[in-house]
Amino acid sequence: MLTRGKKAKSDGGGAAPSPSTTSTNGHKFRRASSSSSDATVAPVKTPKSSRSPFAEIKRLSSFRRSKASEAEPAVETASTSSSSSSSSPSISPLSPLAVLDRPFSTVEGLEDHPMSYERGHEIPITWFAAISTYFGYAVLILFGHIRDFFGRLFGVSRYLATQPPPGYAPLLKDWENFYTRRLYHRIRDCWERPVCSAPGGRITVVERDSPDGNKTMVLTERTRECMNLGSYNYLGFADDWQTSCKAEVMPTLDTLNSCLCSARMDLGTSKAHVELEELVARYVGKEAALVYNMGFGTNSTTIPALVGKGSLILSDTMNHSSIVAGSRASGAMVRTFVHNNAKSLERVLRDAIAGGMPRTRRPWKKILVMVEGIYSMEGEICDLKGIVEVVKKFGAYLYVDEAHSIGALGETGRGICEYAGVDPKDVDVMMGTFTKSFGGMGGYVAGDRKMIQYLRRASAGSMYHNSLSPVVCKQVHQALRVIMGEDGTMTGRRKIEALRNNSNHMRRELVRMGCHVYGDYDSPIIPVMLYNPTKIAAFSREAFARGLAVVVVGFPATPIVLSRTRICVSAGHTREEIERALNVIEELVDLLRLRYAKRAMG
Numbered sequence: 001m002l003t004r005g006k007k008a009k010s011d012g013g014g015a016a017p018s019p020s021t022t023s024t025n026g027h028k029f030r031r032a033s034s035s036s037s038d039a040t041v042a043p044v045k046t047p048k049s050s051r052s053p054f055a056e057i058k059r060l061s062s063f064r065r066s067k068a069s070e071a072e073p074a075v076e077t078a079s080t081s082s083s084s085s086s087s088s089p090s091i092s093p094l095s096p097l098a099v100l101d102r103p104f105s106t107v108e109g110l111e112d113h114p115m116s117y118e119r120g121h122e123i124p125i126t127w128f129a130a131i132s133t134y135f136g137y138a139v140l141i142l143f144g145h146i147r148d149f150f151g152r153l154f155g156v157s158r159y160l161a162t163q164p165p166p167g168y169a170p171l172l173k174d175w176e177n178f179y180t181r182r183l184y185h186r187i188r189d190c191w192e193r194p195v196c197s198a199p200g201g202r203i204t205v206v207e208r209d210s211p212d213g214n215k216t217m218v219l220t221e222r223t224r225e226c227m228n229l230g231s232y233n234y235l236g237f238a239d240d241w242q243t244s245c246k247a248e249v250m251p252t253l254d255t256l257n258s259c260l261c262s263a264r265m266d267l268g269t270s271k272a273h274v275e276l277e278e279l280v281a282r283y284v285g286k287e288a289a290l291v292y293n294m295g296f297g298t299n300s301t302t303i304p305a306l307v308g309k310g311s312l313i314l315s316d317t318m319n320h321s322s323i324v325a326g327s328r329a330s331g332a333m334v335r336t337f338v339h340n341n342a343k344s345l346e347r348v349l350r351d352a353i354a355g356g357m358p359r360t361r362r363p364w365k366k367i368l369v370m371v372e373g374i375y376s377m378e379g380e381i382c383d384l385k386g387i388v389e390v391v392k393k394f395g396a397y398l399y400v401d402e403a404h405s406i407g408a409l410g411e412t413g414r415g416i417c418e419y420a421g422v423d424p425k426d427v428d429v430m431m432g433t434f435t436k437s438f439g440g441m442g443g444y445v446a447g448d449r450k451m452i453q454y455l456r457r458a459s460a461g462s463m464y465h466n467s468l469s470p471v472v473c474k475q476v477h478q479a480l481r482v483i484m485g486e487d488g489t490m491t492g493r494r495k496i497e498a499l500r501n502n503s504n505h506m507r508r509e510l511v512r513m514g515c516h517v518y519g520d521y522d523s524p525i526i527p528v529m530l531y532n533p534t535k536i537a538a539f540s541r542e543a544f545a546r547g548l549a550v551v552v553v554g555f556p557a558t559p560i561v562l563s564r565t566r567i568c569v570s571a572g573h574t575r576e577e578i579e580r581a582l583n584v585i586e587e588l589v590d591l592l593r594l595r596y597a598k599r600a601m602g
């Protein structure tokens with residue numbers, strides 16, 4: 001339960017409080033003169049694939065991400081690409097010693113990089129890319145239907161078994177079934193590729209074969225050493241774990257084992273959990289914290305504990321699917337505002353307060369605004385200052401998901417508040433995960449002591465989930481000590497600096513090549529637009545053939561024409577590795593014609 005009562009303030013701009021309707025916290029507001037007709041106010045929904053293609057092309061050809069008006073269920077698809085080619089990779093094999101204490105790279109000459117807080121890097125998709133992408137999907141769909149038709153006619157198809165038995169409705173939705181069989185399976189080798197090494201700056205990937213055109217994948221004995229541009233190993237703990245964390249983590253296995261076999265509420269809390277929670281709270285600048293065994297579960301079980309029927313969630317359109325899942329499960333009404341746009345938030349919030357609940361027009365019990373520190377699919381940094389101003393002005397609550405920003409942003413890695421110069425007191429619920437910067441797993445929620453105490457017994461993640469492994473608690477605890485310099489070294493500071501340098505260098509070079517690069521400087525997530533469905537697989541496979549493990553993302557995780565490769569940079573990458581990766585990417589940029597910022601046709 002959010003317990004802090006905030007005062008809703010009047011809008012200096014004149015469209016605000018005056019008699020008649022009561023606000024969230026019992027304050028009086030004038031009802032909006034016109035009903036809430038803001039086009040941005042819409043319930044959370046999945047992307048409309050049924051929209052007219054021409055209207056869609058028009059919209060996307062002037063695509064301004066800051067004008068996106070729909071909620072995207074941001075399902076992300078991590079992958080590394082594969083190739084059956086056994087040609088030797090262009091990057092030399094990983095030596096066991098290479099994972100020990102890799103040097104942190106420093107890149108000169110970045111002082112002049114544009115400040116991330118200056119927004120306005122809208123990247124319109126070119127007409128050619130939009131039309132050729134739709135054409136590509138149309139051809140794939142047409143051929144899929146033709147193959148299905150002849151398969152049924154002649155009874156010869158490896159997918160006939162997926163038809164339901166007579167009298168049964170299909171278990172999977174028709175379109176999803178078709179999409180999986182006829183589009184996804186063609187390039188399935190680009191995802192879910194198994195690895196057999198730590199996810200450091202380099203990674204060992206297991207090659208697979210398929211006896212049936214990618215319907216099933218079989219592991220081979222072959223492996224490939226790759227430069228890793230796909231894992232969220234932001235601070236490089238996967239690279240130097242042996243020296244930075246191992247000695248502190250290993251004894252926990254002897255005393256507490258890997259699992260406590262119980263939920264936090266029961267017998268699942270150890271000293272390691274309590275110590276970690278104390279350190280997390282101190283790190284993020286809050287009174288208390290609660291740790292969960294899963295980042296996704298942190299959002300999906302905390303949100304329903306905080307808000308419910310009669311409450312309103314205002315969610316950024318690009319929020320992660322765990323936020324979408326938690327919001328839906330909560331039973332609260334969900335409305336969205338334009339991605340990372342404080343002005344849109346203000347409009348939606350003012351309308352919501354003025355209009356009250358649908359039908360009854362009674363005031364909302366609570367209004368919770370939900371944003372992310374860095375948007376995982378966009379690489380964009382939250383305009384937290386602007387959001388906080390609006391939230392304070394109207395007396396709503398603010399929930400910030402720091403999955404990608406904690407550890408990675410700010411001089412001491414304290415995340416988006418430090419980076420944006422916002423007092424952590426102005427954020428009511430600080431959520432984050434341990435999967436990215438800390439070389440662990442799980443998540444946390446930090447806030448007022450009273451709220452955290454409440455969550456301990458109200459959130460399903462605390463009451464019904466098995467608790468976070470004590471070994472992972474220790475890992476995250478040690479990583480935090482390193483980041484905070486409490487291990488007596490400057491390793492943490494050097495890691496944070498190296499991550500920023502590497503990210504900005506990579507981004508600057510990709511922009512120089514003429515790619516459409518999304519996101520902000522200082523963000524370790526660097527999406528490079530591919531657009532065409534054929535380029536998704538081609539980029540992934542060609543990169544893999546050259547010793548580069550990358551993540552590619554397409555529909556339904558992105559709008560259908562906005563497929564991309566999402567490069568994740570790490571402090572564990574050396575300068576030479578970044579340069580070699582850039583050389584390979586430049587080759588691919590030429591091969592696949594990805595210079596969309598320089599030429600309409602790439």
Ligand SMILES: Cc1ncc(COP(=O)(O)O)c(C=O)c1O
Pocket residue numbers: 294295296297299320322372376401403404433434435441442443
């Ligand atoms: C913004 C955001 N929140 C939550 C999560 C879920 O975290 P985890 O993968 O640790 O479960 C993710 C995953 O990447 C994310 O990007």
